[in-house]
Amino acid sequence: MWKIVVGFVVFAAIALYVIMQAGDQVDMSGEKHGGDVMHAPEPAAAASGASAAQ
Numbered sequence: 001m002w003k004i005v006v007g008f009v010v011f012a013a014i015a016l017y018v019i020m021q022a023g024d025q026v027d028m029s030g031e032k033h034g035g036d037v038m039h040a041p042e043p044a045a046a047a048s049g050a051s052a053a054q
Contacts, residue, residue, distance in 0.1 A: 019026060
């Protein structure tokens with residue numbers, strides 16, 4: 001039983017350390033699906049596709 005408590009305390013300490021080091025850069029919202037997702041187009045793929053079409 002004491003091993004579970006020690007494991008929880010260690011895990012909690014590591015989690016708090018990571019959160020404190022990351023500051024406000026941690027994104028806890030999970031996976032994003034929909035209009036709020038920002039995908040940047042790849043310019044190399046667009047340029048090679050345009051030249052192949054001509």
